[in-house]
Amino acid sequence: MPIDELRILDAIVTRTSLDLVSKIAPADLTKPTPCTAWTLHGLLAHMATQHHGFAAAAEGEGGLDHWRLIPLGDDPIATYRASVKRVLNAFVPHDLADRRFPLPEFSTEVTFTAEQALGFHFVDYLVHSWDVAKTLGVPVKFQQEVLDAGLGFAKSIPDGKNRKAPGAAFGPAVAATGPSDLDTIVALLGRSPSWPDHSAAA
Numbered sequence: 001m002p003i004d005e006l007r008i009l010d011a012i013v014t015r016t017s018l019d020l021v022s023k024i025a026p027a028d029l030t031k032p033t034p035c036t037a038w039t040l041h042g043l044l045a046h047m048a049t050q051h052h053g054f055a056a057a058a059e060g061e062g063g064l065d066h067w068r069l070i071p072l073g074d075d076p077i078a079t080y081r082a083s084v085k086r087v088l089n090a091f092v093p094h095d096l097a098d099r100r101f102p103l104p105e106f107s108t109e110v111t112f113t114a115e116q117a118l119g120f121h122f123v124d125y126l127v128h129s130w131d132v133a134k135t136l137g138v139p140v141k142f143q144q145e146v147l148d149a150g151l152g153f154a155k156s157i158p159d160g161k162n163r164k165a166p167g168a169a170f171g172p173a174v175a176a177t178g179p180s181d182l183d184t185i186v187a188l189l190g191r192s193p194s195w196p197d198h199s200a201a202a
Helices: 003-021 026-030 040-058 076-090 114-136 144-156 181-188
Strands: none
Touching: 003 040, 003 076, 003 114, 003 144, 026 040, 040 076, 040 114, 114 144, 114 181, 144 181
């Protein structure tokens, strides 16, 4: 996928995640999420941290310190908003396609192309937007072009024993129990579309 198109799609899902996070009330932070290891507070801290990690990678910084969980502080929404601003700005430079991304959470042995890195970020925040929406009990919708790209990425991610390893980005695929493309995407990536009625993976 051309880098400029991918950059637009990534910005859409990232901004959607911020729109959803902006609806969070303090009492919501203790709620369970489709990522069974995390409450909403934990998921939000993970999401903010990952934004900073990807932003650092876009700038050529590959140390694991950039991926250590950050505190949300007294204003979790403001902390998340700042992380969104940082990552979107980091993905703007015109020479982004020429850069290599060190992503130590994915591999310490190789670096990744900008297309690969933005693809990882895009599909992650497409699914995390769904996670937040499900946790809050509010709807989330995406344009068909976003869903088409999301399906392509979700189908390309291997569904093997590595998904059961500690710290795996996605759990094993589950049956798609909903009619939408978004239901299929989250099911391919280990979430039950009918959550909280069924268990789901982180």
